[in-house]
Amino acid sequence: MIGSPSGDALTKLVQSITLLTAVSRRxxxxxxxxxxxxxxxxxxxxIRALEAALGLALFDRTTRRVRPNRxxxxxxxxxxxxxxEVERALVAARAMKSEKAIRLSVHSSLAMKWLIARLPDAQRAGIDLSLDVREGLAxxxxxxxxxxxxxGPGPYPGLHAIRLSKCHIQPVIGTSYPGAGRLQEAALRDGSVPILADSGAEKFRTGTTWxxxxxxxxxxxxxxxxSQHFDRADLMLQGAIGGLGVALGRSLLIEDDIRHGLLRPVxxxxxxxxxxxxxxxSELAESQGVRLLRDWLKEQIRLTLR
Known part of the structure; x- marks a missing residue:
């Protein structure tokens, strides 16, 4: 481009931003x-070195005052x-580091079966948590x-990933299902009880299919x-609670329902x-909000799985 400054001139100009601001202000x-x-x-x-690099006179000088020319x-x-702009960005960066409000992306099954019930505890812990619930990855x-x-299996390229907990899977049946209290593992393989499946486990290859x-x-x-497929794990588990058959549950999604007497391991x-x-x-990984959320999630998972 005609008239574009050289790289050295542009570098010297950038380095002189605070100098130009101070001279023009004072x-x-x-x-x-x-x-x-x-x-x-x-x-x-x-200033003279900058003018020489740019090939421009920038100030009209008198014995009493320095004034910028056009x-x-x-x-x-x-x-x-x-x-x-840099000062505003610095204020925003510092606020981000100390901000406790977190916008958290979470899959619907995890939100519905585990996280939403624990939001009041998050508030008591000083975490302002808002959820972005969707099936895809935000x-x-x-x-x-x-x-x-x-x-999932991880890792997540380009992101800072913190492993919170391992996962187990286990067949469960709703306590409303006839004879649920007497059901044994053998019934899962002899066709005497309907088997419910989560299509999402197959789609996302999480290693949690039958x-x-x-x-x-x-x-x-x-x-x-x-014998029956559901689009989401929480819907599959709700089908089991409703008496449709045996579902394959995973950690965090089944413990509450088992404790409440809605599901039974089989x-x-x-x-x-x-x-x-x-x-x-990586920029947010060590912010106050993310660190609080990390510690809170680990503690809530520990309490759930104990």
Missing amino acids: GSFAGAAQDLGLDPSAVSHR AGEILCQAANRSLD GFDTGDVDAGFRF EDYWKLLGLNDGRVKP GRTVRVSSAYWLVTT
Whole structure:
């Protein structure tokens, strides 16, 4: 582009932003030197070096005052705007570091079966938590969310990921199902009870399908295929509570319902490779809000799984 400054000239201009701002504000090299803690001769030397690099005279000098000429006014105004923007950005960055309000992305099943019931406790812990509930993964590039509560094998490239907890899966049946109290694991393989499945586990390959369960138990023969599929794990578990059959539950999604007498375990527990994670950007990872949320989630998970 015609008239574009060289790289060295542009670098020197950027380095001189505070100097230009001080000289234009004070109207003298001496005043600028006092504000910046420099010798007046050093200010004068730097301004002349900048003018030489740009190939422009920026100030009209008299014995009493220094005034920016038209070119100097343009650059001083730009320097003032730049400095104001940097100051606003610094205030925002500091506020971000100490901010306790968190916009958390979470899948619907985890929100419905576990997290929402614990939001009052989050408030008591001083965490202002708002939820972005969706099935897909919310992006961080738009700034819509600050962190994500994820379930999966990980890792999450480009994000700072904190592993919160391992995960187990276990068959469960609603206590309203006829004969639920007498049901044994063998019934899961002989076709005597309906099998409910979560299509999301298959779609997102979390390692929590019935096929994964049988393989982890080493029981690949005689499996009964699911008779009914649900789009989400919470819907599958609600179907089991309603008496439709046996569902394959996972950690955090079934403990509350078991304690409340709505679900009953009917098979062995096995650990899967997927885990629960808190993911965020590297810039927010050490902010006060994310650290509070991390510690709170770990404690709530510990209380749930104990």
